[in-house]
Amino acid sequence: MDFGFWDIAQILGALAFFIYGMKIMSDGIQRAAGSQLRNILRSMTKNRFLGVFTGFLITALLQSSSATTVMAVSFVNAGLLTLIESAGILMGANIGTTITAWIVSILGFKVQLNVISIPLFAIGFPMTFIQKGKIRYWGEFVLGFAILFMGLGFLKDSVPDLKGNPEVLDFLTSFTNWGILSTIFFVFVGTVITVIVQSSSAAMAITLAMCINGWLPFEVAAAMVLGENIGTTITANVAAMVGNREAKRAARIHTIFNLTGVVWMVLLMPFFLEGLTTVLKNISPSFDPYTNPDDMTIGLSTFHTAFNIINVVLLIGFIPYLAKLAQWWVPGSAEDDENDGKLRFISTAVLTPELATIELQKEAARFGEITAKMSGYAKTLITTTDAKKQKKMLKKIKKYEEITDRLEIEITEFMTKLTDQEITRKTSLRLRSILNICNDLERIGDIYYQISKAIERKIEDRLYFLPEQREYLNDMIKTVDKAFAIMLKNLNSPSYDSVNQDEARAAEKEINQMRNKLRAHNSERIGSEDYSSKTAMIYNNIFSSLERIGDHIINVTESVTGDI
Numbered sequence: 001m002d003f004g005f006w007d008i009a010q011i012l013g014a015l016a017f018f019i020y021g022m023k024i025m026s027d028g029i030q031r032a033a034g035s036q037l038r039n040i041l042r043s044m045t046k047n048r049f050l051g052v053f054t055g056f057l058i059t060a061l062l063q064s065s066s067a068t069t070v071m072a073v074s075f076v077n078a079g080l081l082t083l084i085e086s087a088g089i090l091m092g093a094n095i096g097t098t099i100t101a102w103i104v105s106i107l108g109f110k111v112q113l114n115v116i117s118i119p120l121f122a123i124g125f126p127m128t129f130i131q132k133g134k135i136r137y138w139g140e141f142v143l144g145f146a147i148l149f150m151g152l153g154f155l156k157d158s159v160p161d162l163k164g165n166p167e168v169l170d171f172l173t174s175f176t177n178w179g180i181l182s183t184i185f186f187v188f189v190g191t192v193i194t195v196i197v198q199s200s201s202a203a204m205a206i207t208l209a210m211c212i213n214g215w216l217p218f219e220v221a222a223a224m225v226l227g228e229n230i231g232t233t234i235t236a237n238v239a240a241m242v243g244n245r246e247a248k249r250a251a252r253i254h255t256i257f258n259l260t261g262v263v264w265m266v267l268l269m270p271f272f273l274e275g276l277t278t279v280l281k282n283i284s285p286s287f288d289p290y291t292n293p294d295d296m297t298i299g300l301s302t303f304h305t306a307f308n309i310i311n312v313v314l315l316i317g318f319i320p321y322l323a324k325l326a327q328w329w330v331p332g333s334a335e336d337d338e339n340d341g342k343l344r345f346i347s348t349a350v351l352t353p354e355l356a357t358i359e360l361q362k363e364a365a366r367f368g369e370i371t372a373k374m375s376g377y378a379k380t381l382i383t384t385t386d387a388k389k390q391k392k393m394l395k396k397i398k399k400y401e402e403i404t405d406r407l408e409i410e411i412t413e414f415m416t417k418l419t420d421q422e423i424t425r426k427t428s429l430r431l432r433s434i435l436n437i438c439n440d441l442e443r444i445g446d447i448y449y450q451i452s453k454a455i456e457r458k459i460e461d462r463l464y465f466l467p468e469q470r471e472y473l474n475d476m477i478k479t480v481d482k483a484f485a486i487m488l489k490n491l492n493s494p495s496y497d498s499v500n501q502d503e504a505r506a507a508e509k510e511i512n513q514m515r516n517k518l519r520a521h522n523s524e525r526i527g528s529e530d531y532s533s534k535t536a537m538i539y540n541n542i543f544s545s546l547e548r549i550g551d552h553i554i555n556v557t558e559s560v561t562g563d564i
Helices: 005-043 048-062 065-077 083-096 098-108 113-127 135-158 166-173 180-197 200-212 218-231 233-241 245-283 293-329 353-383 387-418 425-460 467-491 502-525 533-560
Strands: none
Touching: 005 135, 048 065, 048 083, 048 293, 065 083, 065 233, 065 245, 083 098, 083 245, 083 293, 098 200, 098 293, 113 135, 180 200, 180 218, 180 245, 200 218, 200 293, 218 233, 218 245, 218 293, 233 245, 245 293, 353 387, 353 425, 353 467, 387 425, 425 533, 467 502, 467 533, 502 533
16 A cells, blocks of 8 residues: 555645634634633633533533633633632533544544535535624634534545555554553553644544544554543643743643543553443444444544543542642742733733733733832832932832833733734724723823932932921822722723723812812912922922823723723
8 A cells, every 4th residue: 555745745634624624613603702701611610510511511612622721721820710710621621522522423434524514614604794793703613613524524535544454554563562551652642643733632533533444443542542631731731831820730730630530541441441342332232343443433432531521520529639739830929929020911822812801901900000009109209208218119110110111012012913813893992992001001100200200309409398298299199099999990890891980080080179289289388488499399290290190090991991
């Protein structure tokens, strides 16, 4: 039998078709139901059993455990899920990915795939031209399914039939006589294949295609399926590399869970396969996965499903211990996360712009907390007469102004990358709101820095505020802090749509009234013998700057509510 470069290219092309179909299907459903997916993940993870069901459901819909695990890791990164909550989703994703194997086994190799694909194209393609609502995205989902089935058909046809050429498989026999070491070897092979194609579903499709064409014995294919369970954890770990510590820990939980399952299954593999075959033979007496390729695909899918369900049942009670083990694997404390100007919640592994808005909202809320801290530093700088403390506060404000500059640049760059993708109108408006929020927060940082420079000049010129001036400035800072508290509450709101401007507008009005009061006081006192005109100018500069900060604070709430 001849098998050369052209045959390899056919297999790779068919695999690319299969993966591309999965991607289109996954992206389509995320755009069509992105907010619903977020709500499902956030509302159904309080209970670990519901979390498992959620992971199963999302994976079954997306047809990609990698997509679900990356989504879960991203939500942990964004602070929307805890480690414990994410563990259930990650476990459920393992069960959900078995749906792909059943689709391939039942439909992929039993039905003429063009019978399925062509009607799906006929349904999905016209839908992509409908601009109203989310119909076009559901059309993409249907098209993705059609392309996935076509890729599967090409994959089946491109893998040569080895039934009449058993000598080609002679090389495998040298690896099948080592007992448990043989199982470990083929587990490794399955892991490598999954890492290369970056999809356990695609790796499973390859394994099933090789089985139906006589390439692999049943026990070898089962070992490769175990390896695919390990290989799929790589995607979540890669996604977590650019995430925070909690995201890395969530990815490690997925790795620990899958590795633990593979270890006990490798030890019990001969007994488990024998028992599984006996059960299936009781259902269908003629069933024989060891000699019949058609039965082998069903047997392999059953093995895949049984293994993942049993592994979840065995380990679901140990989720808190898995979390502790992950914390030991990725050590650190909250003190290590002191503001360093780096993005904490945004990761490059976000699946679509619709899901990216979650991380951007969390990052905007953190940005707001950083600028709010500058108010406390400015207050200390105004009130203290200790030279060391003054220098410390000047450095702090300078550092935080640099952090705000860096955050705005990094968030803007991230959002620019998102605009390269297709974005729904609602998501586009939300991204625009977040961009405006970041612009206003960065301006607040600039204004506080200007205030610090004004006070620094006052210190250098040996000028002093009168007690009444300090008292009035402290009163105004308290009023600004009240506005900051309202702004932070709005930024941390689970849904921007539920935010009301009334409280924020009342706070902004109070700031304006305070500014008018201080301006009147300054005008009345200037010219008095004990009232320095130079100090009065700096005093005027500071309370006017505080009023401008109030303007930017209300701008943030207006952007949150979409009033931009």
